[in-house]
Every structure is written in structure tokens, then in C-alpha cells.
Amino acid sequence: MESSVSIRDLSLDFGSVKVLQSLDLEVAKGEFIVLLGPSGCGKSTLLNCIAGLLDVSEGQIFIGGKNVTWAEPKDRGIGMVFQSYALYPQMTVERNLSFGLRVSGMPKAEIEQRVNRAAEILQIQPLLGRKPANLSGGQRQRVAIGRALVRDVDVFLFDEPLSNLDAKLRSDLRVEIKRLHHRLKNTMIYVTHDQIEALTLADRIAIMKNGTIQQLADPHTIYNRPVNLYVAGFIGSPSMNFLEGTLNPANQTFVADDGTVVPVGTYAFETPVSGSTKAVLGVRPEHILIGEDAKSKPFTQEVEIEIVEPMGSDTLAWTKIAGKAVTFRCDSDVVITSGQKILIGFDPARGSIFNAETTNRI
Amino acid sequence: MAVDTLEPRGMRPRPFFTPRKIIIYSLLFFISVYYLFPMYVMIVTSLKSLDEARGGNIFALPIKVTFDPWFKAWDTACTGLYCEGLKVGFLNSMKITIPSVIVSVLIASINGYALVNWRFKGSEVFFVILLFGSFIPYQVMLYPLVIILRELHMFSTLQGVILIHTVFGMPILTLLFRNYFASLPPELFKAARVDGAGFWRIFIQIMVPMSLPIFVVAMILQITGIWNDFLFGVIFAGNQNYPMTVQLNNIVNSTQGVKEYNVNMAATILTGLVPLAVYFISGKWFVRGIAAGAVKG
Numbered sequence: 001m002e003s004s005v006s007i008r009d010l011s012l013d014f015g016s017v018k019v020l021q022s023l024d025l026e027v028a029k030g031e032f033i034v035l036l037g038p039s040g041c042g043k044s045t046l047l048n049c050i051a052g053l054l055d056v057s058e059g060q061i062f063i064g065g066k067n068v069t070w071a072e073p074k075d076r077g078i079g080m081v082f083q084s085y086a087l088y089p090q091m092t093v094e095r096n097l098s099f100g101l102r103v104s105g106m107p108k109a110e111i112e113q114r115v116n117r118a119a120e121i122l123q124i125q126p127l128l129g130r131k132p133a134n135l136s137g138g139q140r141q142r143v144a145i146g147r148a149l150v151r152d153v154d155v156f157l158f159d160e161p162l163s164n165l166d167a168k169l170r171s172d173l174r175v176e177i178k179r180l181h182h183r184l185k186n187t188m189i190y191v192t193h194d195q196i197e198a199l200t201l202a203d204r205i206a207i208m209k210n211g212t213i214q215q216l217a218d219p220h221t222i223y224n225r226p227v228n229l230y231v232a233g234f235i236g237s238p239s240m241n242f243l244e245g246t247l248n249p250a251n252q253t254f255v256a257d258d259g260t261v262v263p264v265g266t267y268a269f270e271t272p273v274s275g276s277t278k279a280v281l282g283v284r285p286e287h288i289l290i291g292e293d294a295k296s297k298p299f300t301q302e303v304e305i306e307i308v309e310p311m312g313s314d315t316l317a318w319t320k321i322a323g324k325a326v327t328f329r330c331d332s333d334v335v336i337t338s339g340q341k342i343l344i345g346f347d348p349a350r351g352s353i354f355n356a357e358t359t360n361r362i
Numbered sequence: 363m364a365v366d367t368l369e370p371r372g373m374r375p376r377p378f379f380t381p382r383k384i385i386i387y388s389l390l391f392f393i394s395v396y397y398l399f400p401m402y403v404m405i406v407t408s409l410k411s412l413d414e415a416r417g418g419n420i421f422a423l424p425i426k427v428t429f430d431p432w433f434k435a436w437d438t439a440c441t442g443l444y445c446e447g448l449k450v451g452f453l454n455s456m457k458i459t460i461p462s463v464i465v466s467v468l469i470a471s472i473n474g475y476a477l478v479n480w481r482f483k484g485s486e487v488f489f490v491i492l493l494f495g496s497f498i499p500y501q502v503m504l505y506p507l508v509i510i511l512r513e514l515h516m517f518s519t520l521q522g523v524i525l526i527h528t529v530f531g532m533p534i535l536t537l538l539f540r541n542y543f544a545s546l547p548p549e550l551f552k553a554a555r556v557d558g559a560g561f562w563r564i565f566i567q568i569m570v571p572m573s574l575p576i577f578v579v580a581m582i583l584q585i586t587g588i589w590n591d592f593l594f595g596v597i598f599a600g601n602q603n604y605p606m607t608v609q610l611n612n613i614v615n616s617t618q619g620v621k622e623y624n625v626n627m628a629a630t631i632l633t634g635l636v637p638l639a640v641y642f643i644s645g646k647w648f649v650r651g652i653a654a655g656a657v658k659g
């Protein structure tokens with residue numbers, strides 16, 4: 001596949017603080033990549049490096065096959081959208097949109113045509129004469145997207161574009177960004193720390209931690225086959241349940257620290273395991289089943305419900321397995337109450353097993 | 363009524379005479395009196411004839427109002443050898459103040475912008491040195507400065523005194539602008555970079571239109587500072603360019619004849635009129651500029 005953005009061995013440090021460390025990333029043409037990670041892991045820094053707003057310490061950046069490591073932001077063929085909108089406050093929406101084009105000395109007629117097209121795509125035509133102060137948050141963010149749109153670039157960079165908006169607007173605009181991507185087919189690199197945004201928008205997600213990419217894969221793989229404990233714990237809400245214990249390949253069991261035995265014969269191992277190993281077994285809350293459904297599973301246990309949290313669409317219940325707090329999800333129609341004894345079960349094939357020392361998936 | 367007050371509802375009633383308010387207002391009142399009283403004395407004296415000013419009670423209102431002292435102060439009062447009044451000094455002060463204010467504010471704003479948005483190697487060090495400059499008492503530097511200006515052939519010229527004012531305004535003004543620009547969202551600058559704007563375009567089209575309040579603050583500081591300056595004027599400007607403050611001093615301290623208190627008062631008020639007017643006209647902007655981040659970070 002043709003590569004659109006290619007980052008090779010990129011490092012960046014602010015003095016002694018290493019923010020990005022030998023980072024590699026290949027983004028295909030037209031791909032929607034989401035950079036996901038906790039605050040301070042270097043997502044914005046990486047985006048600013050791609051945009052040319054920060055000088056890299058080490059490594060190279062290619063956009064559209066051209067080495068742009070030393071190029072000015074305007075010459076990189078990128079458009080950028082910021083969390084704080086960053087609209088020029090004293091200019092009208094129309095002039096905000098056209099600023100970059102006017103700077104480049106484009107003929108008036110073409111500027112007008114491009115502004116109108118962007119305004120039509122984003123449905124902001126009625127706002128063209130207003131100042132940013134007189135717009136709502138959602139409208140401002142649309143204008144900010146429009147400013148990237150008019151430049152007709154191959155690569156869009158988004159830095160948490162939706163995190164200043166309320167929940168309803170966020171989900172509306174999320175769909176709109178997806179629609180925009182379908183329509184324009186540009187390459188998009190999108191920074192967020194909202195996993196829902198990441199899972200719904202991305203072709204591939206890059207999970208970041210301390211300036212490195214932990215896993216780069218499609219949302220399904222990230223969710224179901226996380227490469228290490230960090231990714232497993234970061235993705236999913238409520239997060240994955242973890243049981244610590246020992247893996248015995250000889251009799252295909254996982255023995256939790258308190259002696260609870262989980263048969264793992266159905267689990268597809270990444271690499272063959274020899275000899276018993278300290279391990280962590282992870283199971284997602286929705287993969288723990290109750291009642292009749294649980295009976296056929298390789299692992300079953302009768303447990304006492306501690307707390308019940310009705311969430312509307314489903315119900316979250318808290319209990320203990322092998323002395324560890326465990327949550328599971330069940331249908332909101334099922335009546336469960338705290339103190340109730342209930343049979344639960346899961347199939348380790350749907351779970352993940354990690355080496356306790358290396359924290360990598362086995 | 364009694365029932366209404368028992369059941370809190372709607373806007374909470376605020377009694378007008380709380381102890382807090384009484385203290386604040388009486389304090390403000392006494393401070394105003396303290397500052398306005400000398401002003402009052404000056405105004406009434408300047409409207410009296412010389413006989414009345416010398417003879418009567420200084421607090422009394424003029425028996426017969428006359429504007430002669432004002433005309434004399436402006437037009438014919440003697441400043442040393444010449445008897446042309448303050449008008450020459452007024453013109454000189456204008457010639458010194460206007461270019462100095464424009465040049466210093468312009469350079470300082472560009473400095474502040476560059477220090478915040480275009481960091482270069484050593485820009486922090488540069489800033490610290492500049493700040494350090496504002497703590498050195500400038501009397502220390504007078505003699506070297508005289509020599510430097512002499513070598514530049516600018517001693518006793520308008521350009522010379524303008525240069526001095528510009529240089530001495532730099533630390534505080536740069537600090538002012540730097541702090542203001544640092545309070546603006548950095549994304550705005552980044553967005554403009556992505557849009558292809560360069561150093562000057564970002565400054566002129568993005569930063570300056572957002573910074574009018576701080577420009578007003580800087581102008582007020584400079585106008586009052588330079589207008590009221592005496593020392594630099596008397597040392598560097600040269601006889602023919604003496605600013606108004608120097609000429610005022612010459613009028614008030616002239617040794618021949620009787621002390622014309624009424625003329626002196628009028629001359630003093632005339633000299634203070636420009637900064638006073640600047641404050642009255644732009645006071646609102648001044649407050650807004652201070653509130654807009656001049657004192658932050």
C-alpha cells in the first residue's frame with residue numbers, strides 16, 4: 001500500500017526530558033489513524049512534529065514520499081485542527097477560512113470557491129459573516145475543521161478536536177468527522193484520549209505510553225488481542241479483569257494465587273510456553289456470562305454479588321473471583337441484587353494471558 | 363413583608379450600609395481629599411492676581427477670577443534668558459515624547475512577541491539580562507551614556523534623548539509585552555504557522571489586533587514616564603530642546619524679582635495636563651489592559 005506519512009526512528013527531547021523515543025509509524029494513504037494514550041504520553045508532541053511545529057531531535061519524517069523533516073509547516077501538505085479551536089478572534093469566519101489561502105496569494109475567485117465548498121461540506125454557510133466569539137463550541141470546531149479543509153491537503157492532523165465539547169455534540173461531530181473521511185478519503189491522524197472516539201473512528205489505533213507506541217493495530221485486534229498488560233488495561237471501560245497466578249502448560253491450566261484452577265485448553269497461545277510461568281489472566285467484563293449461558297464454559301464458579309450498577313443499556317455487577325474484585329456485564333433485564341449467589345463462567349479463549357514478568361501477551 | 367423576609371426567595375437582599383462598605387468608602391473619600399486638596403489650592407491660586415495670591419488666604423476662592431497667569435505662563439514667562447513662556451517646552455516635549463513612545467512600544471512589542479513565540483538559542487538568557495537592566499539605577503549609567511552619545515555625535519540632540527528614552531523603556535515594556543503574548547493561546551500561533559504566515563504577518567495580522575489593550579497600557583506608561591522626565595531631558599536634550607519639565611523648573615526657580623505664585627501654579631498645571639488627559643481618555647483601556655493579563659505570569 002502507498003504510504004502517506006512515514007515516521008522513522010523519531011526522537012524528541014526537551015532538554016533532558018525524552019518525550020518521543022525512536023518512534024516508527026507508517027500511515028497508508030487514506031488511512032484514519034488514531035493516537036491514543038494517557039495525558040503526557042507525547043501524542044500532541046508527535047502531531048506537532050509531523051506538522052513541523054516542533055524540531056525533531058533525531059529521525060526522519062516523510063509525507064507523500066517527500067522527506068519533510070526540515071520543511072516549514074506550510075510546505076508539508078498538512079492541515080491541523082486544535083483542541084482549543086485556535087480561531088483568529090478578530091477575523092470573521094470567512095476570513096478565518098481564507099487566511100491561509102490569502103497568505104499563499106491565491107486568486108480571489110478560487111479562494112471564494114474553496115471557502116464556499118468547505119462551508120457547504122461543514123454546513124456553516126450562514127455563519128460566514130460572524131466572529132468566532134459569536135459561535136457555539138460545536139460551530140467553532142467546524143470552522144476550525146474548515147480551515148484545514150480549504151487548504152486541500154492530503155493529510156489532516158487533529159489534536160483532540162472534540163474534547164472541549166459536551167457529550168451530545170461530541171458524538172454528533174464524531175459521526176461527522178467519519179463522514180468527512182469517507183467523502184474526502186484523506187489521510188487523517190487523530191489524537192484523543194477518549195477510547196470510544198478511537199474505537200469508532202480508527203482504521204488503526206496506535207496506543208502510546210511514555211513516547212513509544214505500544215501497539216498499532218485495528219480496533220478489533222487492539223480490543224481483543226492486546227499485546228501487553230498496559231494496552232489491555234488501557235482499552236475497555238470498565239477495564240479488563242486481571243487474575244494473577246501460574247500458568248502450567250503441562251496440564252493446560254492457570255492456577256490463581258489462591259488455588260482457583262482455570263482450564264486454558266481453548267486458549268490460542270501466541271508462542272508455545274514451556275514450563276510453569278508466572279502469568280496474569282485477563283477477562284473482559286462482557287465475556288463473563290451468568291446462569292444457563294455460563295454452564296457450558298470451561299470455567300464456572302458460584303459467586304456472591306457485592307454491588308450492582310444499572311447503566312441503562314446493561315447492568316454492571318461486582319463480585320470476587322480468586323479473592324480479586326471482578327466486574328461483569330449482563331443484560332439490563334436480568335434481575336440481580338447484591339448478596340445474591342449466582343453461577344458465572346467464561347471461556348479463556350476470549351481472554352488474554354500475559355507473562356507476569358515481561359507483561360507481554362503469551 | 364415580615365413573611366417575605368422569613369422565607370428566603372429570589373435575590374438575596376443586600377443592605378447598603380455594611381461595615382465593609384462604610385470602611386471602604388470612607389477610606390476612598392479621605393484618599394481623594396488628600397490628593398485633591400493640593401490640586402484645589404493650585405487651581406484657585408492660578409486664577410488669582412498676583413496681589414491677591416500673595417496677600418490672601420491660600421485656601422480662599424479668588425475674589426476676582428483672572429486668566430492672566432495662565433497666558434503669562436504659556437506665552438511670556440521667563441525661563442532663564444528667554445521670556446517665551448512654556449510653549450517652547452511644550453513643543454519640545456512633544457518632539458521628544460511622540461517618537462520615543464512610538465519607537466519604544468514598537469520595538470518592545472516585537473521583542474516580547476519574539477521572546478514568546480520564536481524562541482531562539484539563548485532567548486531566556488537574553489530576557490534575564492534585559493530584566494536585570496530594569497533593576498540597575500540609571501543614575502549609575504549617566505556618565506558612560508554621555509560619553510557614548512558624544513561618540514555617536516548625538517549628545518545635545520533630539521535623536522539622542524529619544525534614543526535614551528527608548529533604551530530605558532525597553533526592559534519594563536518588553537516584560538509587559540512578553541507576559542501578555544505568553545498569556546495568548548499558543549495554538550493560535552501554531553495555526554497561523556500551518557496557514558503559512560511568517561514572523562511579520564503573524565505579528566501584524568494576528569497578534570497586534572488581539573493586543574490593543576496592552577498597547578494602550580504601554581503607551582500610557584511611556585507617555586507619562588517620558589513627559590514627566592526631567593533628568594534625561596536636562597542632560598541629553600541640549601538647551602534648545604529642553605522639555606517642558608525643565609522649563610517649568612526654570613520658571614519656578616528663577617531668582618530675579620518676586621515669586622509669581624499664580625504663574626507658577628498655572629505653569630505646573632499646564633505641564634501636568636498631558637499625562638492627566640491621557641489618563642482620563644484611556645483610563646478604561648488601561649484597566650482593561652491590566653485585567654487582560656498584563657499582570658499575569
Ligand SMILES: Nc1ncnc2c1ncn2[C@@H]1O[C@H](COP(=O)(O)OP(=O)(O)OP(=O)(O)O)[C@@H](O)[C@H]1O
Binds near residue numbers: 019040041045
Ligand atoms: N515545551 C516543553 N518543554 C518541556 N517539556 C514539554 C514541553 N512540551 C511538552 N512537554 C512534555 O512532554 C510530554 C508530552 O506532552 P504532550 O503535550 O505531547 O502530551 P499529550 O500526550 O498530548 O498529553 P495530553 O493528552 O494531556 O494533551 C509531557 O510530559 C510534557 O510535560
Ligand SMILES: [Mg+2]
Binds near residue numbers: 043044045
Ligand atoms: Mg495533547
